[in-house]
Amino acid sequence: MRRLLHDMNPSVKFIIVTVSMLTMAFFFNPWTPLLFWLGILAMQLTMSRINWKLWTLMMLPFTLGAAGYLWTTLVFGADTGGEVVGSFAGIEVTDKQWAHAWSLTFRVMAFSTLSLLFAFTTNPVTFVMSLMQQLKIPPKIAYGTMVGYQFLPVLKDELNQIRQAQRLRGIGRDRHWGQRIAGTRRLLIPMLAGAVRKAERAAFAMEARGFTGERRKEFYQPVHICSRDYVLAGIFLMVLAASCAGGVLLGN
Amino acid sequence: MRQPWKLKEVVLASLFGVVFGIVYLVAVHFGNIWAGLIGPIAYEWMFGIWFIVSILSMAIIRKPGAALLPETLAAIIEVMIGNAVGPRLILTGVIQGLGAEAAFAATRYRHFNLAVMMLAGAGAAVFSFVYGYFVSGYAALDPSFVLLMFTLRVLSGAIIAGIGGKYMADGLLATGALRGYAISRTKQGGARA
Numbered sequence: 001m002r003r004l005l006h007d008m009n010p011s012v013k014f015i016i017v018t019v020s021m022l023t024m025a026f027f028f029n030p031w032t033p034l035l036f037w038l039g040i041l042a043m044q045l046t047m048s049r050i051n052w053k054l055w056t057l058m059m060l061p062f063t064l065g066a067a068g069y070l071w072t073t074l075v076f077g078a079d080t081g082g083e084v085v086g087s088f089a090g091i092e093v094t095d096k097q098w099a100h101a102w103s104l105t106f107r108v109m110a111f112s113t114l115s116l117l118f119a120f121t122t123n124p125v126t127f128v129m130s131l132m133q134q135l136k137i138p139p140k141i142a143y144g145t146m147v148g149y150q151f152l153p154v155l156k157d158e159l160n161q162i163r164q165a166q167r168l169r170g171i172g173r174d175r176h177w178g179q180r181i182a183g184t185r186r187l188l189i190p191m192l193a194g195a196v197r198k199a200e201r202a203a204f205a206m207e208a209r210g211f212t213g214e215r216r217k218e219f220y221q222p223v224h225i226c227s228r229d230y231v232l233a234g235i236f237l238m239v240l241a242a243s244c245a246g247g248v249l250l251g252n
Numbered sequence: 253m254r255q256p257w258k259l260k261e262v263v264l265a266s267l268f269g270v271v272f273g274i275v276y277l278v279a280v281h282f283g284n285i286w287a288g289l290i291g292p293i294a295y296e297w298m299f300g301i302w303f304i305v306s307i308l309s310m311a312i313i314r315k316p317g318a319a320l321l322p323e324t325l326a327a328i329i330e331v332m333i334g335n336a337v338g339p340r341l342i343l344t345g346v347i348q349g350l351g352a353e354a355a356f357a358a359t360r361y362r363h364f365n366l367a368v369m370m371l372a373g374a375g376a377a378v379f380s381f382v383y384g385y386f387v388s389g390y391a392a393l394d395p396s397f398v399l400l401m402f403t404l405r406v407l408s409g410a411i412i413a414g415i416g417g418k419y420m421a422d423g424l425l426a427t428g429a430l431r432g433y434a435i436s437r438t439k440q441g442g443a444r445a
Contacts, residue, residue: 017339018339021340021387025387028391068294072293073393076393076397077392078391078392078393078394078395097392100389100392101392103389104388107389118331119331127332128332131328140257140262141262141321144259144262144265144266144325145332147263147266147267148263148266148267149270149329149332149333151267151270152270152329155270156274159274185419185420185423188275188420189420189423192268192308193424193429195267195271196264196424196429198267199263199264199266200260200264203259203260203264204260206263207259211259
C-alpha cells in the first residue's frame with residue numbers, strides 16, 4: 001500500500017498529473033481546488049512513503065507564492081460585480097473577487113502538492129526510460145537527456161572550480177545582486193564552453209560503442225504498464241471528478 | 253534545411269539544458285521570495301531568463317527544432333533534478349520552445365541576427381503568456397493589470413532572452429569551442445578566436 005505511488009508507471013502518472021492540472025484551470029470556485037488539494041494530500045499520505053520534513057520545506061516557497069496570488073487577486077481582481085463583502089485600505093472586495101482569490105490560491109496549493117507528489121515518488125531514470133518505452137520518445141533524445149542528467153554533478157563541480165580559479169586570479173566575490181547578475185556571463189561562458197566539449201566527447205563515445213539512435217522493441221530495462229496503473233489512474237480521476245462535482249455543488 | 257539531428261547536437265542541447273536547469277532553479281527560488289511579497293508579477297520581468305536556452309541553441313545549431321528541443325530537454329532535466337514545479341514544467345517548456353521556434357520558422361531558418369532573436373524571445377513570451385493566462389487563471393485579474401504583466405513579459409523575452417542569447421552565443425563563439433557547429437560555418441563565424 002505504501003509503495004503504490006512509487007511503483008506507478010511514470011508515464012501514466014505524468015499524463016494523469018498533466019490532465020488534472022489542465023482540468024483545474026477551468027474552475028474559478030474555491031471549492032474545487034480545495035477538495036482536489038485535500039484529495040491529493042490524502043493519496044500522498046496513504047499511498048506513499050516520503051520524507052515529510054523535506055516535503056514541508058519544499059512546500060514553503062509555494063505557500064508564500066500562494067499568499068502572493070491571494071492578495072494580488074484581491075487587489076487587482078477583474079471587476080466582476082457582486083456584493084461588496086468587505087473593504088480594506090480603501091479597496092472594496094466583492095464576493096466574486098473573494099471566491100476567485102481563494103480559488104487561485106488553492107489552485108497554486110493543489111498544483112504544488114501534485115507536483116511534489118510526482119517529484120517525491122518518481123525515479124528520474126525510470127521516468128525517462130518510461131517516456132521512451134511508453135510515449136515513444138526517440139532513443140536519441142531519451143539517451144541524450146540521460147547523458148545530461150549524469151553530467152549534472154560534474155557540471156556542479158566545474159562551476160565551483162571556475163569560481164575558485166577566478167578568485168585565485170583576483171576576481172572578488174560578487175556582493176550586490178546587481179554585480180551577481182553582471183557576473184553570470186563570466187561564469188556561464190566557461191561553463192557552456194565546457195558543456196560543448198563534453199557533449200562532443202560523450203556523443204563520440206556513444207557512437208563508437210555502437211549507439212545508432214534507432215528505435216527498438218526490446219530494452220535492457222523494460223518499464224511496464226500493469227493493472228495497478230489502471231487502478232491508480234482510476235483513483236486519481238475519481239478524486240478529480242469528485243472535486244469538480246463537489247466544487248460546483250458547493251459553489252452554488 | 254532538412255538535415256537530421258546529429259547525436260552530438262542532441263547531447264549538446266541536453267547539456268545546455270542542465271546548465272540552464274541550474275540557472276533556472278536559482279531563478280525560481282529568487283522569484284518565489286519576491287512572489288510572496290508582490291504576487292505573480294514578480295516573475296514577469298525576469299521571464300526572459302527561461303527562454304535563453306532556446307535562442308542560444310538555435311544560434312549555434314541552426315536546424316528546425318533547435319529552439320524547441322533544448323527548451324523541452326531543459327524542462328525534463330529540471331523535473332529530473334527535482335524541480336518542485338513538477339511535470340507541468342515539461343509542457344511549459346514545450347510551449348515556450350514552440351514560441352521561439354515560431355519566430356525562426358517565420359524567417360525560414362535563414363536569418364539569425366539580433367532582430368530575429370529578439371523576435372524569438374518575444375514569441376516565447378507571447379506563447380507562454382497565453383498558456384499562463386489559461387493555467388494560472390489570469391482571467392480573474394483586472395485586464396489592465398494583465399496587460400502590464402504581458403508587456404513586462406514580452407519586453408523581458410526580447411531583452412533578456414533575445415539580446416542575452418545573442419551575447420552568450422557571441423561569447424561562446426569567441427572561445428573557439430563551437431567548431432563543427434553551424435554557427436562557425438557562416439560568415440559571421442569570422443569572430444572565431
